[in-house]
Amino acid sequence: MKIVLTGSIAYDYLMTFPGKFEEHLLPDKLHSISLSFLVDGMVKRRGGVAPNIAYTMALLGRNPLLLGTVGEDFELYQKWLEEQGVDTRGIEVIPEEFTASFFVTTDDDNAQIASFYPGAMAFADRLSLEQWQKESPDLVVISPNDPQAMAGYVREARRLDIPYVYDPSQQIVRLSAEDLRRGVEGAFALFVNDYEFGLIQKRTGLTREEVLRYLDLLVITQGKEGSAIYVAGQELSIPIVPPERTVDPTGIGDAFRGGFLTGYSHQLPWDLCGKMGALAATCCLESDGPQGHSFTSEAFIRRFRKHFDDRGELDILLE
Ligand SMILES: Nc1ncnc2c1ncn2[C@@H]1O[C@H](COP(=O)(O)OP(=O)(O)OP(=O)(O)O)[C@@H](O)[C@H]1O
Numbered sequence: 001m002k003i004v005l006t007g008s009i010a011y012d013y014l015m016t017f018p019g020k021f022e023e024h025l026l027p028d029k030l031h032s033i034s035l036s037f038l039v040d041g042m043v044k045r046r047g048g049v050a051p052n053i054a055y056t057m058a059l060l061g062r063n064p065l066l067l068g069t070v071g072e073d074f075e076l077y078q079k080w081l082e083e084q085g086v087d088t089r090g091i092e093v094i095p096e097e098f099t100a101s102f103f104v105t106t107d108d109d110n111a112q113i114a115s116f117y118p119g120a121m122a123f124a125d126r127l128s129l130e131q132w133q134k135e136s137p138d139l140v141v142i143s144p145n146d147p148q149a150m151a152g153y154v155r156e157a158r159r160l161d162i163p164y165v166y167d168p169s170q171q172i173v174r175l176s177a178e179d180l181r182r183g184v185e186g187a188f189a190l191f192v193n194d195y196e197f198g199l200i201q202k203r204t205g206l207t208r209e210e211v212l213r214y215l216d217l218l219v220i221t222q223g224k225e226g227s228a229i230y231v232a233g234q235e236l237s238i239p240i241v242p243p244e245r246t247v248d249p250t251g252i253g254d255a256f257r258g259g260f261l262t263g264y265s266h267q268l269p270w271d272l273c274g275k276m277g278a279l280a281a282t283c284c285l286e287s288d289g290p291q292g293h294s295f296t297s298e299a300f301i302r303r304f305r306k307h308f309d310d311r312g313e314l315d316i317l318l319e
């Protein structure tokens with residue numbers, strides 16, 4: 001099954017400030033604020049929603065096609081993704097641009113000051129699903145990205161009749177109510193967390209029942225409460241896999257999608273897709289960063305079977 005992943009592709013620059021921002025803010029001088037924080041730690045990480053999902057799928061033996069625009073600084077990241085088994089033919093380098101970059105500084109109280117520079121991501125609407133028609137994609141995933149590009153992929157997927165997963169998350173606030181509604185109405189599936197589902201209902205005016213009428217599949221993740229899958233008139237409740245340690249929740253939702261979509265790509269039953277998502281999310285939570293987890297398919301299956309009964313079906317990951 002050929003799955004095309006669209007979404008942000010980014011570097012995350014994470015800095016730590018040994019102190020408290022609060023102590024340096026002068027309330028009576030806010031109109032002329034000028035602050036520079038000397039940070040004592042910085043890491044640069046591979047991130048972006050589409051590669052995060054792709055990475056987990058690749059760990060489990062799949063090779064989804066990544067579609068996105070990047071800057072001239074992407075070479076090493078691309079090589080690394082290829083080494084993991086991700087199909088990067090859909091990546092276009094935009095000359096003289098940087099790859100989208102997220103800069104965040106965290107202080108001792110966990111307060112954060114962040115900036116996101118879209119850079120090459122702002123050109124994502126140049127890419128078209130049409131040129132991949134020849135490979136007959138079975139599914140396109142439309143994840144947070146340049147808002148115009150997201151709306152364009154929805155239109156194209158509908159026109160070309162390619163089923164798509166709508167995964168608007170952080171960009172819900174940036175999409176027009178009309179674009180959101182169109183995205184939901186034409187989707188094969190919607191993936192959201194609980195809060196985002198509330199936002200979508202509010203922005204589009206659609207009730208849960210109305211949303212369900214449009215979709216074949218609705219997946220709502222609920223943090224440590226697990227997730228709910230609505231499909232074929234049924235609601236399946238998927239528990240979490242208890243983490244052995246909690247390191248960093250960044251990218252947990254993407255890892256869930258990677259696990260779920262891997263199950264889907266093997267046409268596994270819905271409950272197993274959800275449980276694969278839950279285990280992948282936990283592995284992500286136990287490591288640093290959205291692509292810090294690592295496992296073989298064998299190890300994944302072994303751990304899966306400690307928590308869930310897959311009736312032997314996960315053996316398909318080894319073929
Ligand atoms: N504390 C936890 N322990 C174990 N599993 C968890 C925990 N929190 C979340 N998960 C798993 O991760 C899935 C996705 O989590 P969540 O609903 O928080 O996604 P999200 O809000 O989209 O996260 P993100 O911050 O990555 O956007 C959950 O359905 C669950 O399976």
Ligand SMILES: [Mg+2]
Nearest residue numbers: 169193253254
């Ligand atoms: Mg999320």
